Each structure stands twice: as C-alpha cells, then as structure tokens.
Amino acid sequence: NAGVTQTPKFQVLKTGQSMTLQCAQDMNHNSMYWYRQDPGMGLRLIYYSASEGTTDKGEVPNGYNVSRLNKREFSLRLESAAPSQTSVYFCASRIAGQFTDTQYFGPGTRLTVL
Amino acid sequence: GDSVTQMEGPVTLSEEAFLTINCTYTATGYPSLFWYVQYPGEGLQLLLKATKADDKGSNKGFEATYRKETTSFHLEKGSVQVSDSAVYFCALMDSSYKLIFGSGTRLLVRP
Numbered sequence: 001n002a003g004v005t006q007t008p009k010f011q012v013l014k015t016g017q018s019m020t021l022q023c024a025q026d027m028n029h030n031s032m033y034w035y036r037q038d039p040g041m042g043l044r045l046i047y048y049s050a051s052e053g054t055t056d057k058g059e060v061p062n063g064y065n066v067s068r069l070n071k072r073e074f075s076l077r078l079e080s081a082a083p084s085q086t087s088v089y090f091c092a093s094r095i096a097g098q099f100t101d102t103q104y105f106g107p108g109t110r111l112t113v114l
Numbered sequence: 115g116d117s118v119t120q121m122e123g124p125v126t127l128s129e130e131a132f133l134t135i136n137c138t139y140t141a142t143g144y145p146s147l148f149w150y151v152q153y154p155g156e157g158l159q160l161l162l163k164a165t166k167a168d169d170k171g172s173n174k175g176f177e178a179t180y181r182k183e184t185t186s187f188h189l190e191k192g193s194v195q196v197s198d199s200a201v202y203f204c205a206l207m208d209s210s211y212k213l214i215f216g217s218g219t220r221l222l223v224r225p
Binding site: 004031033040041042043044045048050058090092094101102103104105106107108 | 156159163211216
C-alpha cells in the first residue's frame with residue numbers, strides 16, 4: 001500500500017514548454033486534489049475531482065488542466081509553462097463519506113520554470 | 115469566504131519548552147479542523163483533527179481543541195523535541211470538502 005504517489009519528484013522546464021504531473025493513489029479513494037505550495041502562502045487548490053469522471057476548478061486554476069484518467073489516477077498538465085508556475089505541487093486523495101474527511105498527501109513535485 | 119489565519123514564524127524554542135501555535139478561522143457553519151505537519155523535503159502528514167466544537171484532537175504529544183466561541187484551534191505541546199522541527203499548517207474543510215490552509219508556521223527546536 002503505497003498511498004499517494006507522484007512523478008516526477010523534480011522537474012526543470014523552460015518557459016513555454018509543456019509537461020504533465022502524474023498522481024496515483026491505491027487507497028480506493030473517490031476524491032483527488034491538486035495543490036501548489038508557495039513560500040508564505042500555504043497550499044492553494046488548483047483543481048479537484050470529487051469522483052471519477054468529474055473535475056472542478058479550485059482557487060488558482062489558470063494555466064493548468066487536469067484529467068481524471070480513472071479512479072486511481074489524476075494528472076495535472078501545464079500547456080505552456082511560465083516562471084510564475086515555479087512551485088511545489090502536491091496531490092492528495094480523500095475517501096468520500098459522512099464521517100471520513102481526511103485528505104492524504106503525496107510527497108510532492110518540485111517544479112522550476114526558467 | 116472561508117479562511118484560516120495562523121501565527122507567523124519562525125518559532126524558535128529550546129528542547130523541552132512548551133509550544134503554542136495559534137490558529138483562528140472564519141467559516142460558515144462548523145467545519146472540521148486539522149493540523150498538518152511537513153518535515154523538510156517531505157509532503158504533508160495529518161497530525162490531528164477535530165470534527166465538532168469542544169473536540170480535542172491529539173497525536174504524538176500534540177493537542178488542539180476546537181473552540182467555537184473563539185473560532186480557534188491552537189496547537190500545543192508540553193515538551194518539544196528537536197525532531198519536532200517542521201512546518202505546521204492549520205486547515206479547515208469547507209462545505210465542499212475542500213481544504214483551506216493557513217500560511218504555515220515554521221518551528222525550529224534547538225538542542
């Protein structure tokens with residue numbers, strides 16, 4: 001049981017390049033989330049998927065797209081990377097239920113855009 | 115909208131000192147409240163949580179009590195260790211099950 005896994009761990013891009021961040025969970029959770037972490041700002045929600053087949057915008061969705069490939073996998077795509085997207089990206093998952101409301105986080109992807 | 119405010123760091127303490135990290139929130143209704151911890155180079159781990167007023171969450175010697183009257187969820191530990199050095203995040207879960215985080219407080223414990 002690996003929990004939430006993310007690839008890659010580190011990535012350096014040039015402005016304008018594209019890439020996809022991968023996230024997978026093996027806990028059979030329904031909901032998945034993408035956050036970015038910037039110094040002094042905590043974590044901010046980019047996109048989330050409440051269940052397989054649905055995605056919704058969070059607080060800071062501009063410049064990103066997501067795909068909920070199946071119940072296990074939720075990817076984040078940067079079509080044309082910008083220096084403002086330099087950040088640490090975290091994926092999280094949560095099982096839906098009235099009394100279960102904990103999100104579990106992956107180890108993060110550190111992205112630098114030059 | 116919902117928000118979380120926590121004390122700015124860094125907080126620097128000597129080993130075995132008492133720790134308090136303040137956290138207050140603004141929300142409609144009574145959200146679940148959380149403390150997450152991030153050790154250097156790692157992701158976030160759930161430290162403790164409380165789901166209703168007057169609940170006390172506790173784990174690894176850390177405690178926090180859900181105070182509806184003061185809309186607070188302060189984190190405390192009686193005797194910190196060097197291994198507690200990390201960044202601590204207070205968060206609430208809104209009505210759509212999304213987490214809203216505070217800005218984080220860095221704790222540095224010196225031997």
